[in-house]
Amino acid sequence: MPLAFLLLFALLVLASVYYFGQHWAPVLAASSLFDPRLKMVLLVLGALFVVTQLALGISLWRARHRPVASSARPLRDWEWIWAGTAAVIFFGLNFAGALIFPVGTLLGPSPQKDSVRVEVTAEQFRWNFRYPGPDGRYGATKPSLRDAAEGNPLGLDRSDSAAADDIVTATLVIPTDRDVEITLRSHDVIHSFFVPSLRFKQDAVPGMDIFLHIRAERPGEYDLVCAELCGIGHNSMNAKVRVLPPDEFDRWLAEAGTR
């Protein structure tokens, strides 16, 4: 039994190391501390995994192959050392992470003056994106005016002058060189804005306007998927995030405004 257990464990370790290499997160499109941090934590926890599972297997092996043991040595001291070590490791990870989280955290409006503003509104089962247009103001919306079939999913109040230049799209288009300040909303149930390539997720909670800012660095097309169960269309609530170099983005925005 002990040998079989150790064999199983060895297989698990090898498979894990191999597959973690194969299935890392999708291509990184932003500068993010997530990847190196996860690697570090996986190494630390992986080491603990190996040590403890090995100890488990070896203790079984010793039972098979050793002569009758005398009574156990008192464990008290070892337990303090071990508890202390565990506490240092785990709290160390926590505080190191805390230093990263506020720095990397993307909650709140962008400190940058020239950030691009986008309103992201989630609903069953679609993502809507709205840019405020040249006037820099989002037009008023009314729940009673929402009508996707009529081309007004956000319920824009056409009588509001600020609404005239709002740009509503089904694809999120953002530039590489500036912060993008997102106002995240939901029309109906809780959804979640998850762009794996940006290493970021934020729940869209009905009744709340959540501000966050992101910055992409690698042009390309990435996926936005919903990450909070929102009904039968939860898995089909996908959109594309197009990251464009700055001049291409300006051209797109200008052209979208004329439509």
Add this chain to the structure above:
Amino acid sequence: MTVEIQPRSVVSRVFSTHHETIGRQYFWLGLIAGITGMLLSAVMRIHIAWPELRLPFLGEVKPETYLAFLTIHGTLMVFFVLNLVPQSGFGNLMLPAQIGARSMAFPVLNAVAFWMTASSFLVMVAALLVTGGAPISGWTQYPPLSAIADSGPGQGLGTDLWLISVGIFCVASSLGSINFLVTTLRMRAHGMTLMRLPLTVWGWFVAAMLSLLAFSVLLAAAVLLLSDRHYGTSFFIPGGLTVNGALVHHEGGSPLLWQHLFWFFGHPEVYIAILPGMGLTSHLLATFARKPVPNYRAMVHSTLAIGWLGFLVWGHHMFTTGLSPYATLAFSALTLAVAVPSSVKTLNWIATLWNGRTRFGTPLLFSVGFVSLFITGGLTGPLLAQPALDVYLHDTYFVVAHFHLIMGMAGIFGIFAATYFWFPKLSAGRLMNERLGRAHFWLSIIGAYGTFLPMHFLGMAGQPRRYSQVPETVRFLMDLMPLHRFITVAAMVLITAQIIFIVNLFWSFLRGNNAGENPWQATGLEWRASTEDEELLVHRHAYEFFAPTDGEKDFRMQHEAEENKG
């Protein structure tokens, strides 16, 4: 063994107030729920791997079917298996015997609690089968999805039935907890001090304390949600919503309130599910390694610490909801704090085995499996507890891997260990077949790791949870299909392994070997000869094992008068 005259009539035998009968009734209810939950998950896994496949009876698996199965699977497994069998099942069966009591403190209350639980199960089954569909919002039932009947199929009557079922379950659980607490505090035999209790009893005791405090909160939340759904209140529903093109006439509520209430219950709940298993693991490792539990006091303290800290960490389920970063940091630190007593326990289990004269047997195998799965599932806890990482991994299969390994598999292995160990008490003094038991163990542990370890990779790759099907328009998810298929095949191995268990269970009930009085040569009061009921006096702690002098036995039972120790 307690001596009690069994009532004659069928009615009084079915509605028995005898704790052993009630314990067995909980066990069978849990088994039925577990098999149902397992079959639901089989359909889920097959559909994800081969979405076009039409299944017998179900035909094409629609999104609402998948999500309904997901909801009921989680609900049955968490409430009706992991809450029920380790605590209500084996606790009722064995607690009085282990503390030297003749019965539980409140036998009638005990029976009432069981039949309420059974009713709750029937209502849950009704929720699965009712026209209009079963609820699709997951066992976590986040509003507004769960609050607005039009937000999806099954969110009408199905969700109402779910809430009613859970409400009944909360009351029943609270009644049962009162019984456990009073029995443990007031009905111990002479000499059975708290620090001489077997660690199984400590597991049940702390789990009962958690149950009493946590289930009342869930009951309140369920009542508030039912109120939002039917009485025009808006605890959880904000204004300005439109569902299916229609305005929702509620305002002023917060969906996050539900999450706070639910997870204030939900986190202690997972500790309720695992604490009895932890107590049992210590108990079985000591018994089979023929060694006392090293530092028993630390094991008691860590059980209490885990119970206490379990109430302080609920916010780690809400890192992505928009909590303040300060709250996030606090919840993160507290969550990591729970890792410390858990590590103490893990070291203790390994230390119990380390210098032992270990006898191998199926209960030992499943206890070792418990430790292994607890380590694997537990280590990803500190990882997910870090908001910087959770921001990516939340609501992906990484979390699914974490809780299935530590709660699903370790918890279930605890149930199996208890079944094999206490089978003489569950049945009429028989043992389960050892060969089949070992086959069950090996296939299960290979199936468990094969199913849930790869889910970490799915999560890392960004696969969100609760997708009824991998969407064809998302390339990076379609690339994961081979991994999904591997997981499904491994899950089929895991499920098949349970057939061995069921066969062994039924066969052993009918034809299992005679166990004798104390087949495992254990020290607990439950293995004493039944004629020794009068003048029961406990002389020592629960784990008196030692290196034997020639020909002598290597243990002393707790009530043996020979020598006074501990």
